[in-house]
Every structure is written in C-alpha cells, then in structure tokens.
C-alpha cells in the first residue's frame with residue numbers, strides 16, 4: 336500500500352523490491368558484476384523499446400537524453416523541424432537551437448494533437464529540412480501524438496526522426512523499429528518505476544550514419560564512447576550504480592507482468608482517470624479524447640477554483656500529490672500522473688480525495 340498517493344508524471348512511486356535494490360552495496364563499475372548487469376538490462380530495454388537498434392543507458396535525467404539525441408546526430412546549421420504541442424516539445428526545439436540548429440517551429444495549441452498533415456506540408460515547404468523532432472506523449476498537456484502516422488510521413492520523406500518518448504516508452508505502445516524511429520529517448524523515473532537518474536537512447540542505422548558526420552559539440556553524451564564501452568560491459572563515465580540495481584529489478588517485474596499487459600494496464604487506468612474526472616463534473620484539457628494520454632491526465636481547473644489551493648489541500652488533507660500546469664498552463668490545469676506502478680485502486684483514491692476537496696475550494700461535484 337502507498338501511504339501517500341504520489342500521482343505526478345514522474346518521479347513515480349517505486350515498488351518495494353525496486354526500492355530495496357537501491358540500498359545494495361556499491362560494486363566496481365569496471366568489474367564483471369556490472370558487465371553482467373548492464374548486458375542483461377540492455378537486452379530487456381531493447382525488448383521494451385521493440386527494437387534491434389542499439390540502446391544505451393546514460394546517467395542523467397530525461398532532458399540529458401534529449402540533449403544526447405540532438406548533439407549526436409546534428410550539425411550546427413542543420414535545418415530541423417520542431418513539432419510541438421506543449422512544454423516538452425518546445426524544450427526540444429529550443430535545445431536544438433541552442434546547439435546551432437536552424438529550427439523551424441511547427442506549434443499546436445495546448446490540448447490539441449499534432450496534425451500529421453501539417454507536418455507533411457512543413458516538410459514539403461522546405462525540402463532542406465534534415466530532421467524532425469517530435470514528442471510522442473506531451474506530458475504537459477496529456478496528449479499522445481499519432482506517431483505512427485507522423486513517422487510514415489517523416490520517413491517517407493527520408494528525414495531523420497528524433498522522438499522524445501520520455502513519458503511513453505514502456506507505458507504506451509511505441510514500436511521503435513516498426514515505426515522507423517531513428518532516435519528515441521526516455522527516462523528512468525517515468526513509466527519504468529525506477530528513481531530518477533538514468534536515461535535511455537536508441538540509435539538506428541540511419542542515426543549512426545548521421546552521427547558519423549554530425550558536428551555538434553559533445554563529450555559526456557557521445558554515443559561512440561558509449562558504444563565502445565558497452566562492448567566491454569561498461570559505461571564511459573561512472574554510472575548511477577544504485578539506479579542500475581533498481582532498473583534491473585524493475586525490468587524483471589515488467590517482464591513478469593508481461594509487456595503487453597503493462598501497456599494494457601496503462602490504458603485501463605487512464606480510462607478510469609478520465610471517466611472519474613468527468614463524473615465529478617470536471618473537463619479534460621485534451622480536445623479530442625481519442626488522443627488522451629495513457630500516462631497523464633490533464634484536467635482544466637474549474638472556473639473560480641484556485642488550483643494551487645486545491646493541490647495544497649489534496650496533499651495536506653488527503654495525502655494525494657498531483658501536478659499543476661507548466662508554463663502558460665500554470666494555474667489553469669492540474670495533472671494526474673498514472674504511469675509505472677499504478678492500478679485502478681490508486682485512481683479510485685485520487686477520485687475520492689478530489690470529491691472531498693473540490694467542494695472546499697468552491698466547486699460543486
């Protein structure tokens with residue numbers, strides 16, 4: 336049982352066996368035990384990434400893996416299409432710009448899904464675009480983009496497809512190879528049920544080809560170094576060893592449950608989160624519910640309700656921790672994270688708390 340309902344879109348709660356693993360004694364990260372562990376974990380990650388591509392484990396947060404994605408395959412001056420329908424999409428684009436990419440922005444309003452036709456038009460409008468940045472699941476708005484269709488367009492046009500799958504890989508179906516995704520990144524504290532500290536990146540053959548001539552400055556994130564060291568069962572730099580211990584256990588837990596069952600559970604739990612919210616008289620931010628995220632639900636803060644007061648009350652009185660909105664959505668929405676170690680009973684507790692708290696902040700349920 337969880338005494339506190341930490342229902343934010345990362346860090347997510349960790350099961351007891353995963354937490355316990357973080358307390359293990361250190362090992363030599365250049366020794367045989369670490370090599371065995373990293374090899375075993377990498378095989379599992381590839382399975383859940385649904386890929387034969389290389390997958391590397393980086394020590395850093397999700398944003399670090401986004402930076403790794405950019406600097407490993409792009410050169411300053413490269414034309415990049417940054418597709419965004421929220422905060423994390425914006426972050427990806429501005430990051431590419433920071434490293435000197437020539438970024439064209441294709442933005443969609445918060446709550447809307449990315450329109451694949453607009454992606455197609457943008458690529459036709461500028462044939463010089465070499466790569467497309469896209470967020471699979473926009474955590475700031477609770478919208479999952481139609482990556483299957485977007486990938487067909489991007490790969491059909493022969494462009495590099497770079498995907499922020501931070502809040503989707505492992506929780507929402509993302510068949511890396513079937514969809515031709517060249518680079519996909521994610522972070523340990525999202526659906527993986529592991530503490531923050533590790534991030535993962537996959538590299539397709541085309542990504543490696545781009546890497547060979549990519550000139551953005553890189554050192555810590557250089558995948559050539561990662562590949563060389565992984566051949567010896569090591570990482571280039573001292574890894575977050577405790578989080579490796581946790582990840583090893585969490586991945587076996589996911590395998591035991593069955594990966595397709597994990598994906599299905601996220602869909603079920605998300606459906607309950609949405610229907611419960613609506614039954615309380617609340618409205619979802621997502622404009623078209625068929626694109627609602629299976630890992631995070633964004634709910635509009637009702638007219639006249641002080642969102643920060645609601646969140647404070649939920650935490651202090653009911654032990655339910657939800658997230659507010661980010662950027663321009665601050666005070667306008669609140670979000671329920673339902674990824675990783677979560678089931679319908681957890682959502683029921685959130686709903687119960689909302690039902691009691693909302694009237695206290697002036698909303699009749």
Ligand SMILES: *Cc1c(COP(=O)(O)O)cnc(C)c1O
Nearest residue numbers: 396397398423472474501502522
């Ligand atoms: C959480 C998240 C990030 C940022 O990851 P950090 O680990 O906080 O650096 C980026 N993109 C998406 C879609 C996310 O959900």
